[in-house]
Amino acid sequence: MSDDDYKTDQERSWGTHFVSGGVEFATSLFWQSLQNQDAPLAEIVESSQGVLEGADLYCIKKGKTPQFGICVSADGYKPGMNAAAIGLATALSDQPSFVAVFKVPNGWWYVCVRDDVILANGDMLYLSEEDAKKQFMSMLMVPDWKLKIAPPEWNIEDTLYPELEDLLARGSKVKLQKINTKGKMFYVIAGTGAFVVLYVAYQLFMSLFDTTPTVPVIVPVQPKVVQTEEIPPEPKPWENLPDPTAILNSCNNKIMDLLQIMPPGWKIGEITCTSGGASTSWSRMFGRISIADKALNASGLQFSARSISDTGTSVMAALSLDEIKTELSEPTKSMLDLKINLNEFFQSIDQEVSLSDEVYTSPQQNVYRSVKFQFSSNYNPKVWSTLLTKFSGLKINMIKYNPDTGVWEYEGAIYAL
Structure with a gap:
């Protein structure tokens, strides 16, 4: 050089x-x-x-x-x-x-x-x-x-x-x-433009000789029917749960996609994923904002959201998850039995976990109970997918990944009878 x-x-x-x-x-x-x-x-x-x-x-x-x-x-x-x-x-x-x-x-x-x-x-x-x-x-x-x-x-x-x-x-x-921006592209653009001009001219020409009379359309007025409002039965929350396997796998993939964007001179922060998508931010160490912008543009990813801080020292981007289907996943255990089963499961694999009661009162005053769980692990969501989905009534609330430590955090809940 x-x-x-x-x-x-x-x-x-x-x-x-x-x-x-x-x-x-x-x-x-x-x-x-x-x-x-x-x-x-x-x-x-x-x-x-x-x-x-x-x-x-x-x-x-x-x-x-x-x-x-x-x-x-x-x-x-x-x-x-x-x-x-x-x-x-x-x-x-x-x-x-x-x-x-x-x-x-x-x-x-x-x-x-x-x-x-x-x-x-x-x-x-x-x-x-x-x-x-x-x-x-x-x-x-x-x-x-x-x-x-x-x-x-x-x-x-x-x-x-x-x-x-x-x-x-x-x-x-x-x-x-x-990059030749004239050659072939010129002829393609010119040909397309000529076609459009000829088509518009043809339509104008034909309109001069169109003598078809306009027939008014009369739409009969339907009689107004007053119906008595019926309150439909309230669906139970576990009747329409996002597929937990799909969320775990899709979150894993989207987090890996974001993790591979490493602009020189910028540091990636924690990556968070919910059913709404995965997001993270990069903070400036010494690189220019144009370098971060270049890395995001060149990633080939379709971001659902993207922003730059007013100071130009932070960049945020988010990805939508793949299509997540819903499923019926009825609870099978009481709160007490569920807690015993969860503690037994996590103790058998030597994994610390935090459990707590969660109560939700619906607009129609129905009460639904679940056991909320939270734990940290070195294993990715694809590994936990085969373990957690054995529990019926499972919903995944949030997954976090820390690029500095390589540790995953999981939060979710399991509905009880």
Whole structure:
């Protein structure tokens, strides 16, 4: 890299490219899913005008999970540079999920591929070793990595460190190329515009010769019928409970989605999930607000809510859960028997739990009782799903995950007779 490139990178805290085996490789690209491999330009142009404004270079990762990456040449990228992430992903195609950090001449290159997909923030050249290590360690909390790569001096268990130059040499050589916003797109837009103009002209022409008389429509007035209001029977709360298995599994997935958004220089807080969705916030340590905004935009997630604090030091985002069906789950035990069973269950697995009585009086003055539970665990919701759902009348109120400690908190209740 030139001195000017180093200066620009230092201002950003992340780099744009490195040299390996005498070849320049582009890094820190925006990665998004590609829906139409046959005509990708429309999607790429749309992203260059919206998600990453000013992007003028792109590359395409082909395969069963096609993606495209975009970048801005003003940041130091050049047409003809090889896309480093594509080269590594194809070289390790037998490892569909891996997380890696390689020491390169001008920094630490972090790469994260999950199920053959380069994550939105999974291609970043950090100029600070500490930033790269923090990002790598945060992703180790996500389970089921097939391969973990880290510098030997980090002394991280179960990691390897293959030669990067050899991997890139055998990977696919996909180069950055300019985004052509004129060529094909011009003809598509022009053709569409011409069709619209001709259609409108045809409709106006035909309206001049339309002599069909307008026939008024007379709607008979229905006699007003006064009905006696009947109060329907009140449904019991357990007749329409959200499926607890679906909530536990969906919360687990959405929390993992949010956990993978790690903007450089920002710290993720606790992630909370209820039947209404999962949400969290990121607090600024030293990164700019544009970096956090970029990470959220490039995540590929459809947020149900998103906001930035007035001071620009906090960012919040929320995800809706997948469709949750309701079910009938009648209580089967009295309050006393239920407490005995719950204590017996949690004691048998050596899990501390807090139980309390919960009483709800409905608008029709019906009283419903339940046992409320609360506990903390190192096991994720998918593990607890098979254990908790053995109790009939179960509802899940809230799940929290602490990224710093890796501890999950669970709150819920079980209806009693």
